[in-house]
Amino acid sequence: MVHPATTDWPRTVPEAEAIQRRLAPLADLTGPGPAPAAVRHVAGLDVGYPTAGDEVTGAVAVLDADTLAVVDRAVVREPARFPYVPGLFAFRELPPLLAALDRLTITPDLLVCDGHGLAHPRRFGLACHLGVLTDLPVIGVAKTPFTGRHDPPGPERGSWTPIVLDGEVVGRALRTRYGVKPVYVSQGHRIGLDDACAHVLRLTPAYRIPEPIRQADRLSRGR
């Protein structure tokens, strides 16, 4: 079943960009964000690309915020509904992700998705779009920079530098492990940058990538 929010999906670049410009003002980029103690379940979201044909696999893993144990999961594989166009990422990955979210037993208190949020040419990346459609707190965590400029952060875990776009801070390059390439964090919806980074660090005890996203990535590959 197709998610209600994606029944009227754009088919062209101009249509998709218009939707981003229209929805961008609806993203809450400051929070206050959920109180740390109120976050019991954190969901990681990722999309995989199975095999031949233009298919996408949306995966969501829900983790206990304290133990980081997986307590719920959902995977949806379906035909892609939009081509890959940098900047219009959400129109390709949102449909399978929303479908997977619908199949969850638990409603997460916080979403962490693979991709940028505010750090986007029109300041409305996947994390923002996901937040506006679900009205859940969302943090965007990308593995490579996309737009804006930044200096490399210090080598220590927890050190960071701002990502600046047109004179505005739109995210941070955040070191999650000593000496390892940083991840790129930006606001999605209903949370500020400070809180977003604090959550990301707390959710990344062992590897470079936050545990919720790692688990979702595994799921999207059928593991």
Added chain:
DNA sequence: GCGACAG
């Protein structure tokens, strides 16, 4: 015009 471009 040419290159770069989240996953």
Added chain:
DNA sequence: ATCTTGTCGC
């Protein structure tokens, strides 16, 4: 994203 072996380093 995905196609893919070994190899350097802690």
